[in-house]
Structures are given as C-alpha cells and as structure tokens.
Amino acid sequence: MKAVLPYHHVDKLEPEDAWSLLKKQVLTTEKTEPAVDMLKDIGLQIIEKCDGLPLAIKVMGGLLCQKDKERRDWEKVLHDSIWSVSRMPEELNYAIYLSYEDLSPCLKQCFLHFSLKPKRICFTHAQFVGMWIGEGFVHGETDKLEELGNEYHKELILRNLIEPDPLYSSQTICHMHDVVRSFAQFLTRDEALIGHSGEILNSKLSLPKFLRFSVETKGGQSDEFEWRCLQEQKSLRSIIIIGNFKIQSGDSLMSFSSLRTLHVESANFAALAESLYQLKHLRYLTLENCNDINSLPEDIHKIKFLQHLGLEGCRSLVKLPDSIVKLEELRFLDLDDTCVNSMPRGFCALTNLRELYGFPAYVDGDWCSLEELGPLSHLIHLGLKGLENVAVTSSALKAMLVAKVHLTLMKLHCTNTLDNNRRVPSEKEQGIIEEVFDELYPPSCIENINIRGYFGRQLPRWxxxxxxxxxxxLRFLTMHELVCCIQLPDGLCLLPCLELLAVDRAPAIKRVGPEFVQCPDHRHHPSSQVTTSFPRLHKIKLNALVQWEDWEWEEEVQAMPILDELSIVRCNLRRIPPGLASHARALKKVYMSNIERLDAVENFGSIIELRLSHMPEMTRISNIPKLQNLEICFCPKVELLEQVPALRRLVLNLWHSEKQLPLYLQTVKPSHFLLSCSRKVLTSMALGKSGSEWYKFSHIQHVEAYAKDGGNEKKWHLLYTREPYKIDTNVVQVIILSLFPNIIATPFGNSMHLH
Known part of the structure; x- marks a missing residue:
C-alpha cells in the first residue's frame, strides 16, 4: 500500500547542522549539555539512519528527550530492530515508527486519533482532550482526566509528532506534518475512513465496519457527502464532518448506537438534531458554526453519558433547554459566539463541569445567573460574558471565583461598546462595573486572565x-477594548510568573508612568535590595492606545530582563523610554506600526529582527549591532540607517509617490535586499550602471525589486546579483525608451539584460 501523498522535496542537512538540530530537541536544560555532547558519536549515527531529513531528526530528538543521557539508552535506539523492519511502505520514515513504538498504549491511541483531523482545520487541544476522554483513551482518576489528557497532548508536542501553530499562544492549536499524518493513517487504514471528497467517500462507505470516519467537503453540491451512505456503518465510534452534507427526509442518528464522538462543523445539522437523544453512548458532541440550529431538543438529557458539549459559533442558538441541568456527567460546555443570553435555573447541579465558556450574566428579578456558579468547585476554565448586566455586586460575590482552587483560566467579558456605536457609559455605570469586577476576585492558582469590553476608569483592585x-x-494577561480606562495598573510589575501582557484598544490611556515598571511603594521606600520588575515577562503587545504619548521608565529602574518580543501599534508615542533600551537586554523581535510621532529607534544591543511600518516621522535607525532582519514599510522620512553591521536582510516598501531610492542604502550592506516601489523607481534601477539609482544598491549581493500594476503586486520585477554580475528585468523596453531615449536595451524573451 502506498503512503498518502503529497510528498515534497526536502533539502537534507549536513551532519553538523543535523547534530545541532538533534541536540536542540534533546536538551532540557543547559546543565545537561555536557552529557549530550559526550553522545555525539552515537547521535551522528542516528542522524545517518535518518538520512539527514529534518523531520526525522526532530522526531528522533523528541524520542531521545524521553531517554536518560546515557550511552546504553542511545545505543538501544541506534540498534533497534525497527530500523530494518519490512512491513512498512518505503515512503514512510522509520524514525517515526521507532518513536511511535516507544509510546504508551494510551498515547498511541491519542496519536492515531489526531490524524483524523482534516489538514486545514484547527481543533483546540481542549477538543482533542474531550474526544480522547470520550473514546476512553485517557485512563486515571475521574477528577484528573483533563489534566492527564493535556499531559498526553504536551508529550506528543515534545516528541515532535505534532507541531504547535505559532499563530496561537499556549500551544492551543497544533497540526500534524504530512509525513507523520501519512504514517498514522497507514496504521489506521483498516478501521478509519478519512477523506476530503464526499463523492469518493460515498463509494467507499459500502465497505463494512469502519470505527472512525472523518471528512472535509469543499461546499460544492457535487462534493457533498450523503448522510444516507453512512447509515450502514453501525459500528462507528467517531464521526467528524467539516462542511455541508446532504440530508434526506427520514435521515436520523438512530443507526449509530455505538457512537461516542460526534464533531460537526460549518454544516446544517438542525434536521438531525432532534434525533440526538438516540445516541445513548455519546460522550463528545460539538456542533460548531452550525447556524441553522436555534435550539437543542428538550430531551437532550437522555444522552446521559454526555461529557463534552461544544456549541461555539452557532449564532442562531438563543436558548438552552431546561433539561440540560440533568446532564450530570457534563464536564465541558462552550457557548462562545452564540446568542444564548440566559441560563436555566438549577445550572448549579452540573458540579462535574471543568470547562465553561460563554456563560451569560443574566438577571431575573432578585436572581442572577452568576449565583449558579458558586457550587461549581471543579472548574478549571471559566468564561463569563454580559457582565454589564450585573447591577448588584453581591451577585458577583456569590460566583465564589476566589474559592475555585482549580481555576487556571478566567475570561471576563462585557458587551463591546467600541464596535457597536453605543454611547460612552455614564459615571454611575462605570462605578458599578468597577465594583462588580472587584468582586470577581480570582483564586491564587489563576494562570490566564482575559478581559474584554470593560468600561471602568480603573482596572480591578486585585x-x-x-x-x-x-x-x-498568573502567566498571561490580555485586555481588549478598555473604552474608559485611563491607566495601566501599577501592580503588574510585581507578578513573578507573568509571561505575556497584551492590551488592545484602550483609547483613554495617554500616559504610562513610572509606576508601571516600579510600583509606588518601591519608588518611595527604596530598599537596599534591588528588585527586578516583570522578571519573567517574555512578550508585550500594545495596540490602539491611540492617545498614548509618554512612557516613563528611567535607566536606573531594572525591569523586563528576559523580554524577547515587543509590539506597539497605533499610538502617539513620542520616544522609546531609556529604561527599555538599557534593561531589556534579551529583546530579539520588535514590531512598530502607525506610531505617529516616534522619530528614532536606536541603542538596542540585542534586537535581531525589527519591523517598522507606517511611521510618518521616523528619521533614525542606529546602533543596533545584532540586527539581522530589518523591514521598513512606508516610512518616507528615514534618513539615517547606521551601525547595523550584522544586517543580512533588508525589506523596503516605498510609497508610490517616492521617486527615488533612499540615500541610506549606501551605508548598509545586507546580503539580500527586497524592494517594493513604483514603476518609475524600478525603471531607473533597470538602467543598471547608466541609471541614477545604481550607486545606491549595486554593492548589495542580491536584490529583488517589484512594482505593482493593478492588483498584481509583482507585475514588474528586477533581479540583480552582484557576483557573478547579473541583472534581469521585465520592465518593457518602450517605457525605458520613452523615459530615456538615449539608452539602448536588448530584449531577451520576456525579460531584458541591460548593458
């Protein structure tokens, strides 16, 4: 049997590069480096068996990371008989097989199940863990199933069998490499049917006794999967359907008495929802973005083993049935992005809940839905919405958040006032919401707090x-749409574990004072012992603080020693504070955009990557000795670019109105220069040594320059290499002749070589 395509050409690594990659995967701390270096000879032999392929090396690194740093353990891997097994197709990498065989039985099942996920679709780790629990793959104490499932997920990441998506924090979203997916699907070929075309799967479903089924349709009628074709698969335990499918009169869920997992996404499901009660053994149910569902059946309580119920994105859903309070086994409920704005009384009976999202704050006379949260003592994650509806602080107090000793994530959301063109809340309303948030005091175990739509002037006292x-x-703090907030809190700098701070859309903040990096008590009563503020902070993202002008942080205040990423977008900041350049010595990546008044970025000793965009007053970039990658997009006043000796790659976007290359190009020598400019500038460059721009870029080894035409960003191009000399362009000869009638150009196919 052939492995699942596609396969792509991959450049093999040289032995030393391969060893560096393997070593990076194996090292857990710097203290173990000498022990690992002693094993290099065995490591190079393992690399040779991996044929220098990066993925295979990473997978082997993930396997060796689980082993002791002893020769006998590495030699056991090197001489494992699996390297010569003949049962696998030649296309599949044996390193993956070796890693798979090292997994525990439970982890093997979780790994194989992950391959059911359609390639282009994002499932959260909570969804996978819910499926694994529902399928019975996670064994352990009932109170710790989610914790164990999360550990399984982390181990698959550590072994490089799944890869975190860098666009999401906390490894929430992961994907599986094509080669790894091919391996897993090969192993499950007799019990799982996986595909991307409804028409093809319809024919394959004539084969009996699949246990798991996964399909992603593209939405066209000819591509739709027919539900009726699935009816004969009576042994199915798991169904995943992404995209619409055809339902005929009389179709139901009655055939699937063994089903434990049902995940339907972006489809019309209302016609089948009424027969959900027939799934007696269902543990996991997700109906995501199924917009034809406006209610759930009243008899949903008959699915008495249901543990996971995800309804995110069902925007027509307005109400939950009262019988939902009888789902005593329910551990997960997601109502995010639905229109459910009330909850049935008696919700407090769902004491097994571990994760609850989109829970609406709803008031009915003297009763408030937040009171129902009090007895839910096992909650790990909690998301509240509509908190502006709470008028009495005692209701917030009865939620008893501070007493929830397992709670690690908390979302506190009010209805967004910035996007809905609502009036600015009155002072009385601001005071009430401040009091309500003060009473939503988190427990000491909280790791992640997300606040959205808060309209108090001061952030909560806690x-x-x-x-x-x-x-x-607390590790992660994100705050969005702080419409009335006038300052950042002064206590964040003391948090010993804070890694991420993100503030998005806080239009009333004009100043970030010294209290942000040094709390008042430390400023007014300095002790002999110097403390470092924000000791664990890795990333700051500040976006749309549109009135923010000043950031005070003096050089003598030590803070942010391991900050490695900074993003500032849409503000009026006048200058970068001296303390940032002096003390953020680990800062590697900086992104700044639409900062109206900032004129310089300079004196940063550690920055490797700097991206500047739409900075109308920016004039100077200097003294950044480790800078390797620089992007300057639409910053027309930049005049000085100096003291950047490590610069390798320069990306420059010019406005169409800019008629020439900037002079500062003469002072830098990157190995690669990527330019987007007007056709006039490109034409002048295309003249080569005869043109006025030649002396500005000719010293750079590789130049790619493009000019747009309509919607085509790269309609016109120039490609230049200094050594060996070559300059190619598709700028039309007639344009050059019309602009510079004394120049001779020789056409060559669709491009021209100019002399």
Whole structure:
C-alpha cells in the first residue's frame, strides 16, 4: 500500500547542522549539555539512519528527550530492530515508527486519533482532550482526566509528532506534518475512513465496519457527502464532518448506537438534531458554526453519558433547554459566539463541569445567573460574558471565583461598546462595573486572565500593587477594548510568573508612568535590595492606545530582563523610554506600526529582527549591532540607517509617490535586499550602471525589486546579483525608451539584460 501523498522535496542537512538540530530537541536544560555532547558519536549515527531529513531528526530528538543521557539508552535506539523492519511502505520514515513504538498504549491511541483531523482545520487541544476522554483513551482518576489528557497532548508536542501553530499562544492549536499524518493513517487504514471528497467517500462507505470516519467537503453540491451512505456503518465510534452534507427526509442518528464522538462543523445539522437523544453512548458532541440550529431538543438529557458539549459559533442558538441541568456527567460546555443570553435555573447541579465558556450574566428579578456558579468547585476554565448586566455586586460575590482552587483560566467579558456605536457609559455605570469586577476576585492558582469590553476608569483592585501578591501564578494577561480606562495598573510589575501582557484598544490611556515598571511603594521606600520588575515577562503587545504619548521608565529602574518580543501599534508615542533600551537586554523581535510621532529607534544591543511600518516621522535607525532582519514599510522620512553591521536582510516598501531610492542604502550592506516601489523607481534601477539609482544598491549581493500594476503586486520585477554580475528585468523596453531615449536595451524573451 502506498503512503498518502503529497510528498515534497526536502533539502537534507549536513551532519553538523543535523547534530545541532538533534541536540536542540534533546536538551532540557543547559546543565545537561555536557552529557549530550559526550553522545555525539552515537547521535551522528542516528542522524545517518535518518538520512539527514529534518523531520526525522526532530522526531528522533523528541524520542531521545524521553531517554536518560546515557550511552546504553542511545545505543538501544541506534540498534533497534525497527530500523530494518519490512512491513512498512518505503515512503514512510522509520524514525517515526521507532518513536511511535516507544509510546504508551494510551498515547498511541491519542496519536492515531489526531490524524483524523482534516489538514486545514484547527481543533483546540481542549477538543482533542474531550474526544480522547470520550473514546476512553485517557485512563486515571475521574477528577484528573483533563489534566492527564493535556499531559498526553504536551508529550506528543515534545516528541515532535505534532507541531504547535505559532499563530496561537499556549500551544492551543497544533497540526500534524504530512509525513507523520501519512504514517498514522497507514496504521489506521483498516478501521478509519478519512477523506476530503464526499463523492469518493460515498463509494467507499459500502465497505463494512469502519470505527472512525472523518471528512472535509469543499461546499460544492457535487462534493457533498450523503448522510444516507453512512447509515450502514453501525459500528462507528467517531464521526467528524467539516462542511455541508446532504440530508434526506427520514435521515436520523438512530443507526449509530455505538457512537461516542460526534464533531460537526460549518454544516446544517438542525434536521438531525432532534434525533440526538438516540445516541445513548455519546460522550463528545460539538456542533460548531452550525447556524441553522436555534435550539437543542428538550430531551437532550437522555444522552446521559454526555461529557463534552461544544456549541461555539452557532449564532442562531438563543436558548438552552431546561433539561440540560440533568446532564450530570457534563464536564465541558462552550457557548462562545452564540446568542444564548440566559441560563436555566438549577445550572448549579452540573458540579462535574471543568470547562465553561460563554456563560451569560443574566438577571431575573432578585436572581442572577452568576449565583449558579458558586457550587461549581471543579472548574478549571471559566468564561463569563454580559457582565454589564450585573447591577448588584453581591451577585458577583456569590460566583465564589476566589474559592475555585482549580481555576487556571478566567475570561471576563462585557458587551463591546467600541464596535457597536453605543454611547460612552455614564459615571454611575462605570462605578458599578468597577465594583462588580472587584468582586470577581480570582483564586491564587489563576494562570490566564482575559478581559474584554470593560468600561471602568480603573482596572480591578486585585491588579493593583497592594493586592497582586495573590496573583503569584498568573502567566498571561490580555485586555481588549478598555473604552474608559485611563491607566495601566501599577501592580503588574510585581507578578513573578507573568509571561505575556497584551492590551488592545484602550483609547483613554495617554500616559504610562513610572509606576508601571516600579510600583509606588518601591519608588518611595527604596530598599537596599534591588528588585527586578516583570522578571519573567517574555512578550508585550500594545495596540490602539491611540492617545498614548509618554512612557516613563528611567535607566536606573531594572525591569523586563528576559523580554524577547515587543509590539506597539497605533499610538502617539513620542520616544522609546531609556529604561527599555538599557534593561531589556534579551529583546530579539520588535514590531512598530502607525506610531505617529516616534522619530528614532536606536541603542538596542540585542534586537535581531525589527519591523517598522507606517511611521510618518521616523528619521533614525542606529546602533543596533545584532540586527539581522530589518523591514521598513512606508516610512518616507528615514534618513539615517547606521551601525547595523550584522544586517543580512533588508525589506523596503516605498510609497508610490517616492521617486527615488533612499540615500541610506549606501551605508548598509545586507546580503539580500527586497524592494517594493513604483514603476518609475524600478525603471531607473533597470538602467543598471547608466541609471541614477545604481550607486545606491549595486554593492548589495542580491536584490529583488517589484512594482505593482493593478492588483498584481509583482507585475514588474528586477533581479540583480552582484557576483557573478547579473541583472534581469521585465520592465518593457518602450517605457525605458520613452523615459530615456538615449539608452539602448536588448530584449531577451520576456525579460531584458541591460548593458
């Protein structure tokens, strides 16, 4: 049997590069490096068996990471008989097989199940863990199933069998490499039917006794999968359907008495929803972005073993049935992006809930839905919405968040006032929401807090310096749409574990004062012991603080020693504070965009990547000795670019109105220069040594320059190499002749070589 295509050409690594990659995967701490270096000879032999392929080397690194740093353990891997097994197709890499065989039985099942996910679709780790629990792959104490499932997910990442998506934090979304997916699907070929075309799968479903079924349709009628074709698969335990499918009169779920997992996404499912009660053994149910569903059946409580219910994105859903409170086994409920704005009384009976998202704050007379949260003591993740509806602080207090000793993630959302063109809340309303948030005091175990739509002037008291000692475990803090907030809290700098701070759309903040990096008590009563603020902070993202002008941080205040990424977008910041350049010595990546008044970025000793975009007053970039990658997009006033000796790649986007290359190009020598400019500039460059722009770029080894035409960003191009000399362009000869009638150009096919 052939492996699943496609296969792509991959450049093989040289032995030393391959060893560096393997070593990077194996090292857990710097202390183990000497022990690993002693094993290099065995490592190079393992690399040779991997044929220098990066993926195979990473997978082997993930396997060796689980082993002791001893010769006998590495030699056991090197001489494993699996390297010569003949049962696998030649196209599949044996390193993956070796890693797979090293997995525990439970982890093997989870790994194989992951390959059911359609390639282009994102499933969260919570969805996978819910499926694994529902399928019975996770064994352990009932109270710790989610914890164990998360550990399985992390181990698959550590072994490089799945890869985190860099666009998402906390490894929430992962994908599987094509080669790894081919391996997993080969192993499950007799029990799982996986495909991307409804028409093809319809014919394959005539084969009996599949246990798992996964399909992603593209939406066209000819591509739709027919539900009726699935009816004979009575042994199915798992169904995943992404995209619409054909339902005929009389179709139901009655045939699937063994089904444990049902995941339907972006499809019309209402016609089948009424027969959900027939799935007696269902543990996992997700109906995501199924917009034809406006209600769930009243008899949903008959699915008495249901543990996971995901309804995210069902925007027509307005109400939950009262019988949902009888789902005593329910551990997960997601109502995000639905129109459910009330909850049935008695919800507090669902004491097995671990994760609850999109729970609406709803008031009915003297009763508030937040009171139903009090008895839910096992909650790990909790998302609340509509908190502007709470008028009495005692209702928030009855939610008893501070007493939830397992709670690690908390979302506190109000209805967004910035996008809905609503009036600015009154002072009274601002005062009430401040009091409500003050009472939503998180427990000390909280790791992730997300606030959205908050319209108080001051952030909650538990973020201030007098109270933040309670937040000793907080790692991630994100705040969006702080419409009335006038300052950032002064206690965040004391948080010992804070890794990420993100603030998005806080239009009333004009100043970030010294209290942000040094709380008032430390400023007014300095001790002999110097403390470092934000000791674990890795990333700051500040977006749309549109009135923000000043950031005060003096050089003597030590803060952010391991900050490695900074993003500032849409503000009026006048200058970068001296303290940032002096103390953020680990800062590697900086992105700045639409900062109206900033005129210089300079004196950063550690930055490797700098991206500047739409900076109308930017004039100077200097003294950044480790800078390797620089992007300057639409910053027309930049005049000085100097003291960047390590620069390798320069990307420059010019406005169409800019008629020539900037002079600062003469002062730098990157190996690669990528330019987007007007056709006039490109034409002048295409003249080569005869043109006025030649002396600005001719010293650079590789130049790619493009000019757009209509919607085609790269309609016109120039490609230049200094050594060996070559300059190619498709700028039309007639344009050059019309602009420079004394120049001779020789056409060559669709491009021209100019002399």
């Amino acid at each position: 973020m201030m310096s007098t109270a933040t000692s309670h937040l000793k475990s």
